[in-house]
Amino acid sequence: MKFMRKAHNYLGLILFIQIGLWFLSGLVMAWLPIDEVRxxxxxxxxxxxWHNVTVTPSDILRHHSSAAVLSLTHRINEVDHADPNTLDAIPVYHVVDDNIAYRYSALTGEALQTMQESAIRKAAKGQYAGTGDIGETRLLSVLPQEVQNLSAPLWQVNFDDDLNSRFYIDPNTGSVLRVRTDTWRLFDFMWMLHIMDYKDRSNFNTPWLIAFSGSAFLFTLTGVALLYKRFKPKKKKR
Incomplete structure (x- = not known):
């Protein structure tokens, strides 16, 4: 019991900050609505x-080799839509032939080029449901940490709203791939503290997390043993 008590005390001194951070980060992540985080x-x-398509996949593939692979995608329509809650997109055929990507309008069959900044800004404004205005717009070849799991290049469109919102937009489709706000950044920071991955913020198997989790388990076991010793029923003497 003396060893248990000493081990429990030392483990408590080592773990009390991280255990507090686990509880705090878990509380904050549970409190933030996940739709607002995203x-x-x-x-x-x-x-x-897609019901307006006039060009078939075979019409497109006849201009490519037999090894070409076709998939369906879209591109944001640059024409303003009457309904502010919806946004039209042009149906698009995406073809990969000899490791080269091609995009064709499924309405006309014409080849589509990468969207320019003016079209990206219009697509961003059309998809934005907030109250701010568009600020800086940049084409990124190196992505920041908050969208490190995506592939470059991407357009970053900043909005001057209360949440410092950013849209990360595909330059080929005009679609918003990720939305990042101060709410997401708070959640991401708490997530980093929770899993103890201070670099990529995605690794559950860090040595820090394994070591502290194992120590916290030992801390719990020693605490249970001490409680049992303290409250164990005593045998009555005759």
Missing amino acids: GNHLKHAVTTS
Whole structure:
């Protein structure tokens, strides 16, 4: 019992800060609404009119080799829509042939080029459901940590709203791939503290997390043993 008590005390001294951070970060992440963290409330829906298609996949593939792979995608329509809660998108055929990507309008069959900044700004404004205005717009070849799991290049569109919102937009489709706000950044910071991955913020198997979790388990076991010793029923003497 003396060893248990000493181990419990030393483990408590080592763990009390991290255990507090685990409880605090878990509380904050549970308190923040996940839709607001993801920024879903800042995006309008995008609808693609595939029922208006006039060009078939075979019409497109006849201009490519037999090894070409076709998939369906879309591109944000640059024409303003009457309904502010929805945004039209042009149906698009995406073809990969000999490791080269091609995009064709499924309405006309014409080849589509990468969207320019003016079209990106219009697509961003059309998908934005907030109250701010568009600020700086940049084409990124190196992505920041908050979208490190995506592939460059991406357009970063900043809005001057209360949440410092950012849209990360695909330059080929005009679609918003990620929304980042101060709410997301707070959640991400708490997530970093919770899993103890201070670099990529995505690794559950860090040595720090394993070591502290194991120590916290030992801290719990020693505490249970001490409680049992303290409150164990005593045998009555005759």
